[in-house]
Every structure is written in C-alpha cells, then in structure tokens.
C-alpha cells in the first residue's frame with residue numbers, strides 16, 4: 001500500500017508497545033498522543049478497518065520524530081534511556097513479520113547495516129535478543145487483540161479480510177532506505 005510505504009519513509013521506525021508508551025509517559029509526563037505517531041490520526045486504537053471490512057490495517061505506533069526523522073527524545077544522548085522502548089534495546093536488530101498462507105506469523109530478525117557499532121563491543125547474547133523479540137511481539141499482540149475481537153464481534157471485519165501492517169515485512173527491502181536511529 002502506497003500510504004503505508006510513505007509512512008515508512010517519514011518514520012524513524014521505532015515501534016512502540018503500550019508498555020513502552022506507559023513507561024515513557026510516566027517518566028516524562030507526556031501524554032501518549034505526544035509520544036506516538038501512527039499512519040492514521042491517533043485515537044488510541046491501533047486497528048483500522050477499510051473497504052467495508054475487507055481490509056484490516058494494524059496501525060502500529062512508532063515514536064514521534066523531529067523534522068529530520070530522529071527521535072524526539074534524543075538530545076546529545078537518550079533522555080529516556082532507563083525506559084527506552086524494546087525496539088531501542090534491540091537496535092541495530094529489528095523484527096520483521098510475515099503472515100504465511102496458513103495464517104501463521106513468521107518473525108525474522110534483520111539488522112540495520114548503517115549502525116556504526118556493528119562489529120564492536122561484546123558479542124550479542126542470542127537468548128536475550130530472542131527474548132526481546134518475543135516480548136515485543138507478545139506485547140503488540142496484547143495491544144491489538146482486544147480491538148480485533150471487538151470489531152469482529154460488531155461484524156465490522158469480513159471473513160475474507162486482508163491484513164496489512166505498518167510494520168515492514170520481509171517483502172519490502174528496507175535495508176537501503178531505513179532511517180538510522182540516532183544513537
């Protein structure tokens with residue numbers, strides 16, 4: 001979808017879970033709407049229905065950006081480091097989701113090749129990395145599921161509905177144009 005592609009281009013792609021937003025909100029006193037950026041106008045619901053229920057868009061929230069797409073909390077370093085989102089703790093790794101033809105979701109771990117820290121420092125703890133990936137996915141699922149269930153119960157989603165995510169999947173090659181995070 002062209003609209004989603006444009007969203008990727010202007011986004012810092014720092015995906016947020018509700019837990020991330022709550023923790024940052026507590027620390028900074030900012031409201032969720034001042035932290036979160038979404039494809040559609042932010043109203044607290046990350047599921048949007050289009051085409052009379054034929055299209056479900058998971059409007060996954062990302063961190064708001066400055067004009068240059070860097071994070072609003074970056075000022076000579078991270079100003080919310082103790083509560084930085086899972087996506088930041090994962091960096092330079094990032095998670096890509098793909099829905100398979102049988103409905104299963106495949107998670108794969110990719111990385112941002114522009115990170116200047118690659119090849120330096122300690123070797124990554126693979127189990128810790130996998131735990132962060134699973135935590136992020138489970139939190140996101142918990143954030144979305146109640147909305148999907150409510151909309152299904154209300155008959156707003158058709159049985160043949162196609163699902164789109166604002167999270168880049170495997171088909172979209174982001175490695176050349178991903179926005180590098182700022183720390």
Ligand code: SF4
Nearest residue numbers: 071073074078084088
């Ligand atoms: S680690 Fe960087 S991108 Fe993440 S919240 Fe802090 S300043 Fe923002």
